[in-house]
Amino acid sequence: MEPRLKIEVNTTDETRVAQAKRALHVVGTGSENHTGLVLSFLDSHTELRRPDTKVGNGFFIDFSKVDRRQGAGNLSKKQPLPKAIGATTHTVIDATAGFCGDAILLALMGFKVVAIERSPIVSLLLHDGMRRAKEDADLWAALHNNLTILEGDAKQLLETHKNVDSIYIDPMFPQKKKKSPLPPGRIQLLSQIVGHDLDADSLFCAARNTNAKRVIVKRPNHAPQMADDPVVVHKGKQVRYEVYGLAP
Numbered sequence: 530m531e532p533r534l535k536i537e538v539n540t541t542d543e544t545r546v547a548q549a550k551r552a553l554h555v556v557g558t559g560s561e562n563h564t565g566l567v568l569s570f571l572d573s574h575t576e577l578r579r580p581d582t583k584v585g586n587g588f589f590i591d592f593s594k595v596d597r598r599q600g601a602g603n604l605s606k607k608q609p610l611p612k613a614i615g616a617t618t619h620t621v622i623d624a625t626a627g628f629c630g631d632a633i634l635l636a637l638m639g640f641k642v643v644a645i646e647r648s649p650i651v652s653l654l655l656h657d658g659m660r661r662a663k664e665d666a667d668l669w670a671a672l673h674n675n676l677t678i679l680e681g682d683a684k685q686l687l688e689t690h691k692n693v694d695s696i697y698i699d700p701m702f703p704q705k706k707k708k709s710p711l712p713p714g715r716i717q718l719l720s721q722i723v724g725h726d727l728d729a730d731s732l733f734c735a736a737r738n739t740n741a742k743r744v745i746v747k748r749p750n751h752a753p754q755m756a757d758d759p760v761v762v763h764k765g766k767q768v769r770y771e772v773y774g775l776a777p
């Protein structure tokens with residue numbers, strides 16, 4: 530059963546109230562599988578918060594906060610992620626969108642990205658982020674229509690998106706035990722909603738059975754390799770990107 534949460538309306542804007550009502554049917558309160566989280570509809574945005582966090586201080590997707598200076602820092606193609614995606618790649622499927630942290634960077638770097646997310650709660654937050662991105666003329670121009678978000682299970686949706694250059698997979702992976710008892714806030718929120726991606730192997734197989742030239746898997750450095758035949762591995766400080774060809 531899909532995770533549920535409490536829906537709260539903190540706006541009188543009719544369009545926003547209507548959006549909250551629709552959300553209530555899809556992800557709203559239920560006694561079973563309740564995340565204990567609240568989804569708040571404010572005038573400006575939709576945020577996810579713990580019940581003890583003040584309204585307005587929750588987490589929401591804000592693509593305008595991404596550092597967009599071309600070629601510098603965030604958007605440099607010298608980083609391990611774009612290197613793994615490939616210099617000759619134009620089209621990418623991000624089969625595990627999450628909060629689109631990677632997908633937005635790839636889209637702003639100029640890749641044409643379709644980001645797929647199966648959690649209706651996460652998808653709702655992503656669409657809220659896209660709604661506000663469209664209202665930000667500079668951001669929208671920088672995005673160049675390079676980011677499309679789809680809700681559904683990528684294992685099925687890949688069937689209809691077989692002809693892309695690269696497929697990117699970043700499944701949830703258990704955090705390594707460390708001094709801090711809690712992982713960073715947004716990752717913790719995400720894992721409260723989606724849990725662990727126990728079917729990551731079958732998503733990987735589905736990706737390798739498309740016509741994509743490469744399948745890229747992001748793994749924490751402490752995790753075992755997804756398979757034993759990566760063509761190349763690009764290493765970052767905490768994660769690595771394993772690049773695979775088609776099914777052997």
Ligand SMILES: C[S@@+](CC[C@H](N)C(=O)[O-])C[C@H]1O[C@@H](n2cnc3c(N)ncnc32)[C@H](O)[C@@H]1O
Nearest residue numbers: 625627628629630631646647682683699701723
């Ligand atoms: C670790 S997060 C991805 C984080 C993302 N790369 C980012 O930068 O924000 C994994 C996400 O993939 C989603 N996911 C896992 N398997 C999926 C599948 N088969 N189809 C669609 N979404 C999937 C999970 O619901 C979760 O939101």
